Amino acid sequence: MYKSWWKIASIILLLYTFTAGFLLEVPRLPPLQETIRNLYFHVCMWFAMMILFTISVVNAVRYLRTFNQKYDIYARQYAVMAIVLGLLGYITGAIWASYTWADPNKPVMNSFSSIARDPKLIGAAIALLVYFAYLILRDSIQDMDKKARISAVYNIFAYAILFPAIWILPRILPSLHPGNDGNPALDVKNDISGNMRMVFYPAVIGWTLLAVWITTLKIRLSLLKEKKMMS
Amino acid sequence: MDEPESKVWNGLFWVIQLFICINAVAKSFLQESKGRMLYFYSIASPADFVLAKLLFNSLLMLLMSLLSLLLFILFLGNPLQKAGQFVGLVLLGGWSLSLVFTFLAAIAAKAQQNAAIMAVLGFPIIIPQLLLLMKLSSAAFAPLLIIPLNTVLLLIALDVMVVLLAVILFPFLWKD
Numbered sequence: 001m002y003k004s005w006w007k008i009a010s011i012i013l014l015l016y017t018f019t020a021g022f023l024l025e026v027p028r029l030p031p032l033q034e035t036i037r038n039l040y041f042h043v044c045m046w047f048a049m050m051i052l053f054t055i056s057v058v059n060a061v062r063y064l065r066t067f068n069q070k071y072d073i074y075a076r077q078y079a080v081m082a083i084v085l086g087l088l089g090y091i092t093g094a095i096w097a098s099y100t101w102a103d104p105n106k107p108v109m110n111s112f113s114s115i116a117r118d119p120k121l122i123g124a125a126i127a128l129l130v131y132f133a134y135l136i137l138r139d140s141i142q143d144m145d146k147k148a149r150i151s152a153v154y155n156i157f158a159y160a161i162l163f164p165a166i167w168i169l170p171r172i173l174p175s176l177h178p179g180n181d182g183n184p185a186l187d188v189k190n191d192i193s194g195n196m197r198m199v200f201y202p203a204v205i206g207w208t209l210l211a212v213w214i215t216t217l218k219i220r221l222s223l224l225k226e227k228k229m230m231s
Numbered sequence: 232m233d234e235p236e237s238k239v240w241n242g243l244f245w246v247i248q249l250f251i252c253i254n255a256v257a258k259s260f261l262q263e264s265k266g267r268m269l270y271f272y273s274i275a276s277p278a279d280f281v282l283a284k285l286l287f288n289s290l291l292m293l294l295m296s297l298l299s300l301l302l303f304i305l306f307l308g309n310p311l312q313k314a315g316q317f318v319g320l321v322l323l324g325g326w327s328l329s330l331v332f333t334f335l336a337a338i339a340a341k342a343q344q345n346a347a348i349m350a351v352l353g354f355p356i357i358i359p360q361l362l363l364l365m366k367l368s369s370a371a372f373a374p375l376l377i378i379p380l381n382t383v384l385l386l387i388a389l390d391v392m393v394v395l396l397a398v399i400l401f402p403f404l405w406k407d
Contacts, residue, residue, distance in 0.1 A: 119362070126355045130355040133351050137351075149403055150338055153404055161389065164392075169359050169362060172363070172366065
């Protein structure tokens with residue numbers, strides 16, 4: 001049971017999310033109705049993605065301070081997992097949008113172009129593209145140390161430019177997405193009732209812990225591969 | 232010939248700015264020979280070197296921006312209602328683009344890649360700033376809209392941050 005309490009906590013929190021998230025009372029806002037329960041999945045994906053990108057950039061900084069190859073592997077694996085979460089966030093968001101934003105009188109795909117133009121969707125796409133570029137940059141360099149050094153520099157630079165931009169930009173441009181005059185998803189006054197926060201915060205923690213768990217497994221795998229290559 | 236309407240004019244202008252910047256700034260690092268880099272390494276500190284590069288590329292890009300604005304007005308007509316403010320935004324935008332791409336050129340040069348990887352690295356990073364610039368400058372085409380000062384300050388703050396990051400991070404790229 002060495003240091004496994006947070007894995008158990010992750011499972012318990014997610015079980016709670018799935019049961020309480022589907023059973024508890026939710027406010028019935030006119031366009032959303034029951035789809036508001038997607039908040040426990042869609043928004044949590046983006047939260048977990050941002051947390052994992054942050055962990056990745058912290059590891060990039062640690063790499064530049066110590067030049068220990070281990071931290072480079074950490075940074076890469078956290079970035080990959082965060083991309084996966086971002087894609088899941090897109091999928092859950094697409095399902096949600098098909099019930100709330102799409103024109104109900106036409107087939108869902110006909111509304112695609114008007115939905116896909118939303119600044120928040122573009123911002124999220126840009127965030128994912130930046131980290132795809134990070135992976136491309138990594139794979140284009142042969143030398144191990146150089147690869148780690150340059151990709152750590154790009155990671156920090158990209159994070160520092162991108163995140164202010166995608167947090168600020170969607171609040172300046174007009175958007176259909178909720179959370180324009182404040183914090184997306186955490187707007188306590190209008191969007192979510194106290195009841196929902198009882199599920200939402202545990203859900204964020206649960207999903208993030210699950211993602212970290214998956215990443216630690218991948219890190220162990222690639223550290224083992226590294227060791228095999230060295231010997 | 233018909234002249235494009237102001238929205239198209241604005242969009243076209245900024246896209247052309249972006250490509251000018253990639254081509255003008257990419258030269259600065261990618262064309263340095265190894266021997267010359269070694270020479271710079273022996274006479275200057277990395278922070279001085281990157282600041283000099285940033286300064287040179289900023290000036291180059293400011294010049295290029297004004298030139299392309301002039302050509303746009305000559306060839307595509309002048310839909311500007313507030314020319315002075317638009318010129319200011321063009322200079323600010325050119326400066327922002329040149330700073331970001333100078334640093335990316337340094338990364339791309341160290342990765343021993345051509346300018347293509349610079350575009351791959353740079354496009355996603357620059358799009359948010361480009362969107363802001365387009366939104367700001369669209370106000371210069373309508374007589375009644377005013378340009379929000381907050382957003383201008385935000386762009387300037389981003390530029391200052393890029394310079395700081397370049398000074399902090401460049402030493403790690405520099406040593407080989």
